[in-house]
Amino acid sequence: xxxxxxxxxxxxxxxxxxxxxxxxxxxxxxxxxxxxxxxxxxxxxxxxxxxxxxxxxxxxxxxxxxxxxxxxxxxxxxxxxxxxxxxxxxxxxxxxxxxxxxxxxxxxxxxxxxxxxxxxxxxxxxxxxxxxxxxxxxxxxxxxxxxxxxxxxxxxxxxxxxxxxxxxxxxxxxxxxxxxxxxxxxxxxxxxxx
Numbered sequence: 001x002x003x004x005x006x007x008x009x010x011x012x013x014x015x016x017x018x019x020x021x022x023x024x025x026x027x028x029x030x031x032x033x034x035x036x037x038x039x040x041x042x043x044x045x046x047x048x049x050x051x052x053x054x055x056x057x058x059x060x061x062x063x064x065x066x067x068x069x070x071x072x073x074x075x076x077x078x079x080x081x082x083x084x085x086x087x088x089x090x091x092x093x094x095x096x097x098x099x100x101x102x103x104x105x106x107x108x109x110x111x112x113x114x115x116x117x118x119x120x121x122x123x124x125x126x127x128x129x130x131x132x133x134x135x136x137x138x139x140x141x142x143x144x145x146x147x148x149x150x151x152x153x154x155x156x157x158x159x160x161x162x163x164x165x166x167x168x169x170x171x172x173x174x175x176x177x178x179x180x181x182x183x184x185x186x187x188x189x190x191x192x193x194x
Contacts, residue, residue, distance in 0.1 A: 008122050009052065011036045013044045013070070014059035019084070023057060026115055031122075039063070041070040048074075054125045055118065059084045059107075060093070068097055075100040078128040080121030144182045151185035154192040 010032050012020045020037045027035070036051060038044035040063050044056075056079050060067035071083045080103070085093045087106040094104040105117050148170060155166040173184045 005031050006054075006122070006126055008032050008054040008125065009034060009036070010055045010057065011038060011044060011047065011051075011053045012057045012059070013038045013041065013062065013067070014057075015039055015061075015063050016059065019057075019059040023114075023118075026111060027118065032118075041065045041067065044070065053079055055080045055082070055121045057082045057084065057118070060086075068093055071097055071102045072100045075102050078125060078132055080125045080128075082117055082121055144180075147189070148181050148185040150193075151188035154188055158192045 008031065010023075010027075012023050012035060014020055014037070020035075024035050032055075036047060036053065038047055042064050056071075056074050058067040058071055058081065060083060062070070067083060067085075071081050074081050075097075081101070083093065083097060083102055083104045084107050085104060087108075090104065090106040097104060103117055103121060105113065151170060152163060152166040155161045155169060156163060159166075161169065170181055170184050170188070173179075174181045177184070
């Protein structure tokens with residue numbers, strides 16, 4: 001089943017208007033919107049406190065830092081980071097940031113290369129979002145299992161049940177009351193945990 005393309009929020013960090021204008025003209029607004037702009041690393045950090053983005057493009061050098069430290073900091077999240085650097089320092093910068101998952105592109109470069117790099121980051125961002133969602137679901141399930149196990153042990157200790165009976169008791173109470181196993185387990189914990 002085909003669904004519409006995701007719309008990616010983007011931040012372009014550049015001291016120059018030229019790169020921002022170049023990016024906004026290059027990308028379709030139907031897939032990349034809004035395209036925010038920051039002129040420095042400090043401004044970008046302030047913006048990102050309240051505005052999450054999917055893709056960050058850093059045009060080096062920035063007025064308050066080169067941009068590699070910012071790129072490495074931003075790589076911790078799910079946002080894809082593209083670092084634009086002059087060709088004469090490409091190898092040195094790429095070596096420093098590639099283990100952080102930062103994509104580096106030399107400049108000047110063709111429109112096709114820039115467009116392809118941004119598309120690659122969009123694809124990577126989509127994949128990371130899916131993985132992040134699965135990870136959060138698994139963390140929630142593990143937390144639920146811990147609560148149910150705690151309740152089982154309280155039933156074992158306080159009502160002299162064995163583990164199988166405690167498990168069955170929680171399952172039956174959940175079905176009979178149309179509550180989740182976690183809700184039943186929380187009620188048991190409130191009752192017997194002292």
